Amino acid sequence: xxxxxxxxxxxxEVFLAxxxxxxxxxxxxxxxxxxxxxxxxxxxxxxxxxxxxxxxxNSVHFLVRHKWTGHWIGAMRLILSDNGSPFPMEQWxxxxxxxxxxxxxxxxxxxxxxxxKETRRxxxxxxxxxxxxxxxxxxxxxxxxxLLNQHKNLGLTIMWGLLRAASKYCAEKKIDDLFLFVxxxxxxxxxxxxxVLEQLGEPAEHKGKRVPFLWKNSNLxxxxxxxxxxxxxxxxxxxxxSKRELVRVAG
Numbered sequence: 001x002x003x004x005x006x007x008x009x010x011x012x013e014v015f016l017a018x019x020x021x022x023x024x025x026x027x028x029x030x031x032x033x034x035x036x037x038x039x040x041x042x043x044x045x046x047x048x049x050x051x052x053x054x055x056x057x058n059s060v061h062f063l064v065r066h067k068w069t070g071h072w073i074g075a076m077r078l079i080l081s082d083n084g085s086p087f088p089m090e091q092w093x094x095x096x097x098x099x100x101x102x103x104x105x106x107x108x109x110x111x112x113x114x115x116x117k118e119t120r121r122x123x124x125x126x127x128x129x130x131x132x133x134x135x136x137x138x139x140x141x142x143x144x145x146x147l148l149n150q151h152k153n154l155g156l157t158i159m160w161g162l163l164r165a166a167s168k169y170c171a172e173k174k175i176d177d178l179f180l181f182v183x184x185x186x187x188x189x190x191x192x193x194x195x196v197l198e199q200l201g202e203p204a205e206h207k208g209k210r211v212p213f214l215w216k217n218s219n220l221x222x223x224x225x226x227x228x229x230x231x232x233x234x235x236x237x238x239x240x241x242s243k244r245e246l247v248r249v250a251g
Contacts, residue, residue, distance in 0.1 A: 006229045008157055011068070014165040015235045017061035022237035026061045027052045028077040040207050053245040055111070058082045062113070062165055063237070064158055071223040076162040078108040078169065089181035093204035093212050107177035108170065110215075113162060115155045156189060164230040167220040178215040181206070187213060194223055 017026045027050030034051050035043035041051055056077065064074035079087060081104035089109055099107070170178065180187075180197070187197055197213040204210060 001048065006231075007154075008161045008229050009232050011066065012073075012158060012161055013067055013232060013235055014064050014161055015063045015065060015237045015240065016165075016169070017237050019238045020243075022063060023056075023061050024050055025072050026063050026075045026077075027056075029063065029072055029116065030112055030114060032116060033075075034112075037117050045203075055079050055088055059111070060108075062162055066119075066160060073119045074158045074162060074232050076113045076166065077111050078166055079111050080108055081105070087179055089179060089210075089212055092206040092210070093181065093201050095201050096199075103177065106175055107179060109179045109181070110163075110166060113159060119154060119158060123127045155238055160225070162229055163220065164226060165234045167217055168234050170217045171221060176217045177219070178217055180213045180215060181210050182213065183208060183210055187211060190215075193225060195219060226251060 015022065018021045030048045031041075031043070031046055031051040033042045035046060035049075043049075046052075057075040059079045062076045062078075063072050065071065066073050081087060084104045084117075086099075086100040086105075087107075087109040088111065166178070170176070179200075184203070191197055195215065197215055198217045200212040200214055202211075204212075
């Protein structure tokens with residue numbers, strides 16, 4: 001179980017990437033993970049170092065930011081059906097039942113959930129390596145460094161932060177069906193936390209064995225883990241970053 005200390009809210013924040021600038025940051029995080037770190041995608045296809053595909057035109061994009069360095073360290077997208085068009089996972093696996101047009105209209109596929117390696121294998125030195133002066137880190141941040149160094153699965157915690165943001169977004173948009181096409185290991189981690197995943201078909205090959213699941217947002221929202229952490233609201237890039245820049249310039 002995740003510690004009752006606010007590991008995520010004390011150190012990270014999730015943004016809805018609603019501008020061209022923020023979406024390019026999102027694509028670059030994906031490039032670093034899927035092209036450079038994991039080799040799932042061919043980096044030669046993305047000379048601008050932004051990994052994206054045709055589904056991004058009909059997706060909602062999210063980013064995770066490390067509060068006290070400003071590093072963008074994680075990403076996720078929610079793919080919407082384009083007027084009843086199939087979700088990406090349907091080209092790789094066979095679902096036990098066909099989705100109706102009305103079902104597509106109230107569903108998303110959760111996709112490209114990723115965290116940079118430097119955070120998955122946390123090192124305080126790695127996270128502050130691009131900071132201008134280590135002396136600028138205040139006492140609260142130093143306390144957070146100690147907390148993070150004691151945290152054994154930071155990548156999973158950041159994943160929960162992204163999933164919490166997805167649940168809030170879907171609740172606002174009245175979307176209850178979240179489809180996933182993930183490894184059995186990730187499904188196990190989700191279920192271990194007390195969430196309910198319904199398997200929708202047999203495992204299929206797509207960059208390794210993956211399984212289609214349905215995750216009800218009503219189930220995602222009520223988990224007790226949200227009572228102690230992951231409480232902060234989802235930030236909107238176009239509003240928050242502009243406001244912070246104005247404050248910085250005025251200061």
